[in-house]
Amino acid sequence: MLILGIESSCDETAASLLRVKPSKRGITLKILSNIVWSQTSIHRQYGGIVPEVAARAHIGKILPVIKEALEPLSNLKIDLIAVTNGPGLVTSLLVGVEVAKTLSYARRIPLLPINHLSGHIYANFIDKSPISPSHLQNIFPAICLIVSGGHTELGLMKKPGQYKKIGQTRDDAAGECFDKTAKLLDIGYPGGPIIARYAAKSDRKAEIRNFELPRPMLKSKDFDFSFSGLKTAVLYLVKRQKLSQKIGKEKTKFIRAVCAETQQAIIDVLIAKTIRAARQFKVKSIILGGGVVANSQLRKQLEINVYNLPFQINLLIPPKNLCTDNAAMIAAAGYFKYQNLKTKEINNLTNNWRKIKVKPNLEI
Numbered sequence: 001m002l003i004l005g006i007e008s009s010c011d012e013t014a015a016s017l018l019r020v021k022p023s024k025r026g027i028t029l030k031i032l033s034n035i036v037w038s039q040t041s042i043h044r045q046y047g048g049i050v051p052e053v054a055a056r057a058h059i060g061k062i063l064p065v066i067k068e069a070l071e072p073l074s075n076l077k078i079d080l081i082a083v084t085n086g087p088g089l090v091t092s093l094l095v096g097v098e099v100a101k102t103l104s105y106a107r108r109i110p111l112l113p114i115n116h117l118s119g120h121i122y123a124n125f126i127d128k129s130p131i132s133p134s135h136l137q138n139i140f141p142a143i144c145l146i147v148s149g150g151h152t153e154l155g156l157m158k159k160p161g162q163y164k165k166i167g168q169t170r171d172d173a174a175g176e177c178f179d180k181t182a183k184l185l186d187i188g189y190p191g192g193p194i195i196a197r198y199a200a201k202s203d204r205k206a207e208i209r210n211f212e213l214p215r216p217m218l219k220s221k222d223f224d225f226s227f228s229g230l231k232t233a234v235l236y237l238v239k240r241q242k243l244s245q246k247i248g249k250e251k252t253k254f255i256r257a258v259c260a261e262t263q264q265a266i267i268d269v270l271i272a273k274t275i276r277a278a279r280q281f282k283v284k285s286i287i288l289g290g291g292v293v294a295n296s297q298l299r300k301q302l303e304i305n306v307y308n309l310p311f312q313i314n315l316l317i318p319p320k321n322l323c324t325d326n327a328a329m330i331a332a333a334g335y336f337k338y339q340n341l342k343t344k345e346i347n348n349l350t351n352n353w354r355k356i357k358v359k360p361n362l363e364i
C-alpha cells in the first residue's frame with residue numbers, strides 16, 4: 001500500500017510518500033520520500049507567522065513539493081491520500097485540503113482527512129520495528145505528550161484511534177513560549193532551536209540565583225499547563241536586568257542564562273506532569289510528539305526520568321526531523337485511521353472529497 005501525505009496546517013508545505021510494507025512480523029511504515037519546504041525565512045522578518053503570507057506561500061509551493069515527493073515513483077499507483085484538515089491556520093489548511101481533494105477527484109484516489117496532532121503521535125511508528133497486534137498491545141495504553149507551537153496537551157491513548165485529552169495549556173503553548181521568549185531577547189525566529197543553542201552554552205547552575213523563573217502549575221493536581229506567566233516573568237527579568245543597556249560578552253552571558261533557565265522551566269513542568277500522568281493511569285508507554293520534542297534537553301531529561309522510575313515503561317520519541325511538521329506523520333496517521341475503517345467506509349473513500357472540510361479548531 002502506498003500513501004501520499006499532504007501537510008499545510010501552519011508554515012511548512014510538506015508531502016511524503018509512505019510505503020506500508022507487510023511481513024510475517026507485522027507491517028513497516030517506510031518513508032520513500034519526505035519533502036518539507038519551510039517558510040521560516042519568510043516569516044523571520046516579522047518574528048512570527050503571518051497567516052495571509054503563509055497561505056500565499058503554500059499556494060506557490062504545494063504543487064512542486066507534491067511533485068518532488070512523487071518523483072521516485074511516477075508510475076506507481078497511490079492507494080490513499082492523507083491530508084491534514086485541522087487544527088491549524090484556516091487559510092493554510094485550505095491549500096493542502098483543496099489540492100488533495102482535486103487529486104482525489106481527478107485520479108479517483110481514496111482520501112482521508114487527518115488530525116495534525118494525531119500525526120505528531122503516529123510519527124513514532126515510522127521506519128520502526130514491524131507493527132503487529134502484539135507489538136501494539138505492548139505499547140498501549142499510553143500517555144501522549146504533544147508539544148508544538150500551537151498546542152501543549154496530554155492525552156490517554158488506550159489504543160490507536162482511542163484518545164482522550166486529560167490536560168492542556170490554558171493559555172500559550174510551550175513552543176509559543178520558546179518563540180515569544182526569543183522575540184523578547186531579540187535573538188531570532190523560530191525561538192525553540194535558537195534558545196536551545198544559547199542554553200547549551202550557559203552555565204545555568206552558576207547563574208541560577210539571579211535568574212530563577214517560575215514553573216507554572218508544576219504543583220497543580222490536574223494535567224493542565226500555563227506558559228504565558230513564564231513569558232511575562234522573562235519580560236520583567238529582562239527589564240530588571242536592563243538587557244537593553246548590556247553589550248558584548250556581558251549581554252551574551254545574560255541571554256544564555258535566560259535561555260537556559262526558560263528552557264529548564266518549560267522542561268521541568270512538561271516532565272513532571274507527563275510522569276505523574278503515566279503513574280496515575282498506569283500506562284505501558286509515554287509517547288511524545290510535536291516540534292518542541294526536537295529539544296535535546298527535553299529528550300535527554302525525560303529519558304533519565306523514565307529510566308529512574310521504579311517500574312518499566314516504554315518511551316517513544318520520534319527522530320528530530322519527524323518531530324517538527326512533516327507529511328510522513330500525516331501519511332502514518334492515515335494508515336492507522338484506514339485500519340480502523342469498516343469495509344463500507346473504505347469503499348466510499350473515493351467520494352470522500354465531497355465531504356471533507358477544513359477544521360481550524362479540530363480536536364483529536
Ligand code: KG4
Pocket residue numbers: 010147148149150151174175176178179190191192193196290291292293294295296323324325
Ligand atoms: O510541531 P511544529 O513544527 O509546528 C506546530 O504544529 O506548531 O512545532 C513548532 C514549534 C515552534 O514553536 C518551535 O520553536 C518549536 O516547535 N521547536 C523547538 C525546537 N525545535 C522546534 N522548541 C524547543 N527546542 C527545539 N529544538
Ligand code: ZN
Pocket residue numbers: 116120148149290291324325
Ligand atoms: Zn505540528
